[in-house]
Ligand SMILES: [Zn+2]
């Protein structure tokens with residue numbers, strides 16, 4: 042059936058199901074959702090069940106939009122909104138988009154604008170005709186969040202066209218009589234870095250992740266030139282599990298090569314993705330390398346990004362539905378569930394995940410309506426890769442900080458901007474608030490503050506305890522006064538030249554670049570100070586050399602090589618990892634409901650992937666296999 046026919050068919054079906062006297066003017070696909078235009082938005086708003094019932098009956102996501110004829114002028118609308126929402130909601134901004142009949146309301150407390158079961162929103166629609174959408178005013182100003190919201194607004198016309206064409210492709214209808222499902226690994230199998238998979242059926246192809254291996258110049262990119270991926274426009278969509286570069290660093294390259302399809306990810310993943318991609322270009326340029334793409338390609342990717350919250354079942358191809366679930370790894374990280382065909386097969390792609398509740402996130406989800414195949418990460422899949430518990434790690438860190446500060450020393454913690462930094466921040470804030478460690482400034486340098494601002498923008502993606510603290514007690518630990526962003530060279534210089542007991546968290550995590558080097562140079566020679574590693578240090582990095590015990594460290598500077606005498610203490614605190622350790626990987630599958638039929642391992646060195654696959658087989662009597670790059674397995 043042609044799309045026009047599908048649409049007129051849907052319009053008829055909707056009209057039949059509407060209460061008598063309710064009319065619609067047209068229907069149109071917009072990305073994965075069906076948009077219903079009506080001149081009577083009030084009637085739809087009056088009855089919250091209409092849309093819910095329609096979505097259920099048609100098994101698709103539906104939004105109702107007012108026909109442009111019935112929209113109240115913006116100034117009057119603002120007055121009405123102000124009268125309708127409670128004063129405490131802290132509305133800070135309005136943006137009217139006449140093309141889609143939407144008003145975006147920025148509020149400090151979006152829940153109050155939404156109301157119970159969306160009551161207040163419906164009230165607003167009834168009064169002004171516009172469809173209100175609520176976003177949180179970031180409590181810490183994030184340049185990234187601000188720029189992306191602005192960018193989406195200024196490009197809304199182009200974006201609307203993109204969404205329309207994506208929607209029509211998704212609903213093009215199935216044509217093949219054959220039934221099969223295959224998975225091909227293009228990167229990230231028996232290695233960490235450049236994760237990239239393709240799920241293909243006779244109808245569609247979905248790419249999952251498209252990462253870059255930052256540690257390797259030779260094997261940096263996934264095998265994007267093989268027939269499964271090339272030409273690139275045969276891919277229906279790209280699905281991103283999370284924002285780390287080894288999972289999304291090369292997405293802009295797809296657009297440079299002419300890809301026109303959508304990217305699906307969670308809202309925090311979109312924002313962190315843009316931040317990390319732009320930083321990646323920046324770092325490459327500073328190191329004198331030619332970045333594989335430009336910021337224009339990053340923006341092209343953003344235009345094509347469709348965000349989905351956890352637990353939202355969404356059509357992404359004629360025969361594939363996608364649902365994201367919490368993965369517990371970093372902000373917005375998602376275990377991706379693919380429902381293929383009409384109950385034909387279900388694949389879960391874990392991405393990186395943590396199967397334990399942490400300070401920031403709940404444990405990764407392993408309950409699904411159905412699941413037959415699982416593709417899982419194996420970073421700590423080796424049988425001896427057990428990590429200390431989080432409590433041990435926290436105690437350990439607190440003790441190190443305490444003894445250094447008592448000695449009038451400085452604690453320097455190299456950390457990745459996204460993930461571990463925020464975990465360590467929460468631990469330090471908690472310890473300072475409870476008087477376990479003295480009240481000293483905690484300086485945040487590099488991209489850490491910007492990444493934290495993005496965390497603060499999306500508290501609904503944090504765990505229950507944190508959400509309660511933020512929403513019910515009004516205590517946002519990220520806003521604590523102990524945190525001091527280093528936002529100028531002057532401040533950095535002051536910290537270095539007038540050293541006082543403090544904690545410094547700075548990028549980069551493996552000390553191969555970034556402001557952490559400046560601090561290291563300044564503080565390494567004083568034995569009162571301590572350098573604390575909270576993350577993995579790869580071979581070839583400065584961090585690894587220091588861990589190996591080098592006492593004299595050559596650093597290249599503009600003036601030539603400078604040798605740093607290493608006198609400061611070096612401590613390693615394991616256990617802050619965002620990855621499941623070996624036991625958690627095993628438990629994740631053992632306790633998965635329903636029980637899967639087979640498990641494929643990836644994202645780990647060769648031994649870890651093979652070890653985990655064989656142990657899972659022995660313990661659970663499942664079919665298992667460690668995937669190899671360029672290998673295709675048939676699932677159905
Ligand atoms: Zn990751």
Ligand SMILES: [Zn+2]
Pocket residue numbers: 234285287288393644
């Ligand atoms: Zn990863």
